[in-house]
Amino acid sequence: MDARALTKVFERGRRTWIQRLRREPDHRERFVAVDGIELRVEQGEIFGMLGPNGAGKTTTMRILATLLLPTSGAARVLGIDVREQPREVRRRFGAVLSGERSLYWKLTARENLEYFAALYHLPPRRTRERIESVLDAVKLTDRADDYVERYSMGMRQRLVLARALLPDPPLLLLDEPTVGLDPQAARDMRERVLELRSEGKTVLLTTHYMEEADQLCDRVAIIDHGRIVALDTPTALKRTIQAEEVVRLEIAAEADGVVSRLSENAQVARQERADGLLHLTMHTVSARDFVPRAFDAARAAGATIKHVEVVPVTLEDVFLALTGRALRE
Amino acid sequence: MAGRTGAWALEARAIVAITRKDLRILTRYPLEVFNQIGQPIYQFVIPSLLLGATFAVGGRAVGLEETAGTGDVAGFLILGMLVAYLVGAAFWGIGYSFKREMDQATLEPAWLTPVARETLVLGRGLSALVLSAIGIVLMLAIAVALFGVRLSPAIVLAVPAFLLAALAVLGVAFLISSAVLLIKEPVFWVDASDALFAAASGVMFPITVLPGFLKLVSFALPTTYAIDLLRVTGLGARPLLDPVLQYAALAMLAAILLPLGRAVFAWADRRLREQGTVGQH
Numbered sequence: 001m002d003a004r005a006l007t008k009v010f011e012r013g014r015r016t017w018i019q020r021l022r023r024e025p026d027h028r029e030r031f032v033a034v035d036g037i038e039l040r041v042e043q044g045e046i047f048g049m050l051g052p053n054g055a056g057k058t059t060t061m062r063i064l065a066t067l068l069l070p071t072s073g074a075a076r077v078l079g080i081d082v083r084e085q086p087r088e089v090r091r092r093f094g095a096v097l098s099g100e101r102s103l104y105w106k107l108t109a110r111e112n113l114e115y116f117a118a119l120y121h122l123p124p125r126r127t128r129e130r131i132e133s134v135l136d137a138v139k140l141t142d143r144a145d146d147y148v149e150r151y152s153m154g155m156r157q158r159l160v161l162a163r164a165l166l167p168d169p170p171l172l173l174l175d176e177p178t179v180g181l182d183p184q185a186a187r188d189m190r191e192r193v194l195e196l197r198s199e200g201k202t203v204l205l206t207t208h209y210m211e212e213a214d215q216l217c218d219r220v221a222i223i224d225h226g227r228i229v230a231l232d233t234p235t236a237l238k239r240t241i242q243a244e245e246v247v248r249l250e251i252a253a254e255a256d257g258v259v260s261r262l263s264e265n266a267q268v269a270r271q272e273r274a275d276g277l278l279h280l281t282m283h284t285v286s287a288r289d290f291v292p293r294a295f296d297a298a299r300a301a302g303a304t305i306k307h308v309e310v311v312p313v314t315l316e317d318v319f320l321a322l323t324g325r326a327l328r329e
Numbered sequence: 330m331a332g333r334t335g336a337w338a339l340e341a342r343a344i345v346a347i348t349r350k351d352l353r354i355l356t357r358y359p360l361e362v363f364n365q366i367g368q369p370i371y372q373f374v375i376p377s378l379l380l381g382a383t384f385a386v387g388g389r390a391v392g393l394e395e396t397a398g399t400g401d402v403a404g405f406l407i408l409g410m411l412v413a414y415l416v417g418a419a420f421w422g423i424g425y426s427f428k429r430e431m432d433q434a435t436l437e438p439a440w441l442t443p444v445a446r447e448t449l450v451l452g453r454g455l456s457a458l459v460l461s462a463i464g465i466v467l468m469l470a471i472a473v474a475l476f477g478v479r480l481s482p483a484i485v486l487a488v489p490a491f492l493l494a495a496l497a498v499l500g501v502a503f504l505i506s507s508a509v510l511l512i513k514e515p516v517f518w519v520d521a522s523d524a525l526f527a528a529a530s531g532v533m534f535p536i537t538v539l540p541g542f543l544k545l546v547s548f549a550l551p552t553t554y555a556i557d558l559l560r561v562t563g564l565g566a567r568p569l570l571d572p573v574l575q576y577a578a579l580a581m582l583a584a585i586l587l588p589l590g591r592a593v594f595a596w597a598d599r600r601l602r603e604q605g606t607v608g609q610h
């Protein structure tokens with residue numbers, strides 16, 4: 001699967017027929033949601049798109065899923081152009097795009113799947129066996145004849161995944177597959193995704209949970225404002241930060257000089273004032289060396305460190321280093 | 330690769346699956362079944378038959394006899410309603426149902442499958458036809474049992490007209506579906522155009538009473554001819570035009586409306602793909 005210079009421009013606001021007829025200038029605001037995305041997903045990998053709200057992840061996904069036409073650029077799924085042959089492309093992927101609401105609540109899981117199996121053109125002979133197999137894959141066999149309205153959110157999300165698996169597609173597009181799930185259900189879902197890879201399927205997913213991207217993905221594209229700002233394996237991405245550990249400090253009192261003193265011993269990745277405290281995120285090679293020095297520096301500047309936290313480098317820090325902003329802002 | 334016939338069979342199977350799904354859901358809302366099938370009957374058919382009976386002289390509606398050539402109000406209305414069911418199926422059963430699917434977020438997953446988009450329209454059409462057929466049978470039973478309607482066997486001569494009108498109305502259903510997919514709040518438009526379409530087709534009155542320009546609209550509607558031919562054959566009413574001409578008009582309208590509807594629907598599908606709004610309602 002690959003995308004070249006993929007761009008999507010949305011027009012906001014309306015242009016009335018009268019404006020069109022009078023050929024008035026177009027005053028609609030143009031908004032670039034996807035801005036020249038280039039990526040190549042290899043067969044059999046789990047590829048993640050990580051980015052904050054509004055970064056353009058879903059839009060990219062919807063272009064690949066043939067729901068949206070790109071303004072320019074091209075994308076191919078298993079060598080087939082999404083713009084030219086959308087139906088051929090749709091034969092080759094299963095998608096979880098619209099969340100767990102997108103089921104018929106007054107039908108049972110099995111009835112939902114029967115309906116979609118026919119839309120997926122599954123041959124009648126194979127339908128029953130496929131339905132049993134996907135129900136089994138998402139562990140819903142024993143609840144298959146209950147109405148979907150009686151399902152928990154996690155079960156519905158699993159059923160949505162089962163639906164995407166019906167045609168046994170080589171490629172899966174998963175938009176925020178764990179959003180809104182409780183931790184256990186989210187963990188289950190991630191395990192399912194890993195199983196899919198072990199079955200040789202290619203998975204493209206979006207998330208704004210960095211842990212998820214880190215644990216699950218072979219490669220991650222970090223997306224911001226419709227652009228890929230970094231693309232590599234999670235390990236390699238984290239290595240771009242010249243640090244082994246991240247130290248978070250909360251410091252009380254005015255202490256103007258404290259930041260410059262601290263920055264002699266580690267790199268200030270971020271500073272923010274909130275609740276009367278100075279919140280600092282520091283990148284360091286060794287927290288063990290840095291933390292005692294931080295206390296000394298604070299004392300010298302007449303400030304008090306209220307809280308210290310040492311955490312490993314995450315993709316969040318990579319995002320922060322690249323954009324100067326936190327993922328969830 | 331599936332052969333050509335195989336591809337057709339798969340689309341046909343999808344149509345059946347859509348219908349089965351719609352009917353299954355309906356059986357889980359018994360009141361909704363009653364509403365969809367019964368409402369036109371108790372809200373419209375029975376009151377208008379009673380109203381007609383009020384104005385009848387010795388069982389015959391003299392005024393209607395004068396304008397339409399038949400004094401059988403009940404028969405006149407029933408045959409109009411027969412076609413109104415068809416129109417309702419197109420506007421609500423097909424067109425508006427896309428709105429419901431969008432609201433439930435179930436349209437997008439269907440849109441993501443390799444099924445032909447038109448199949449989604451046809452599948453809705455089949456389920457709407459099944460429901461309409463039940464309504465029609467019920468209505469005819471009431472008309473015959475309670476209002477003494479008697480139709481001439483010659484009405485079978487109008488069956489091809491009914492089928493041609495159904496094809497043309499399918500074209501209209503494609504048009505309405507396109508509008509529903511693109512317009513944010515379609516309920517008013519569907520309701521208003523359904524009512525106008527039915528009225529201008531002469532469901533409840535002979536179109537000869539319409540003012541001039543509306544009469545022009547009537548002659549542009551396939552349903553006008555279907556209703557008239559049913560009344561001519563079933564009740565011996567006076568034809569609006571020579572029946573041969575009417576058949577020609579019907580065939581022509583079907584030949585225009587069906588391809589037009591399909592073309593507009595394909596265009597709407599493309600617009601939707603530019604705007605990306607199939608899942609955002």
Ligand SMILES: Nc1ncnc2c1ncn2[C@@H]1O[C@H](COP(=O)(O)OP(=O)(O)OP(=O)(O)O)[C@@H](O)[C@H]1O
Nearest residue numbers: 010033052053054055056057058059060208604605
């Ligand atoms: N159909 C549309 N019409 C106009 N603008 C749109 C449309 N769809 C998305 N956008 C805009 O494009 C931008 C990118 O949206 P997108 O849904 O791709 O972001 P995202 O990365 O998936 O974010 P999130 O994490 O919130 O899901 C947003 O600003 C959004 O408002």
Ligand SMILES: [Mg+2]
Nearest residue numbers: 057058059175
């Ligand atoms: Mg999104």
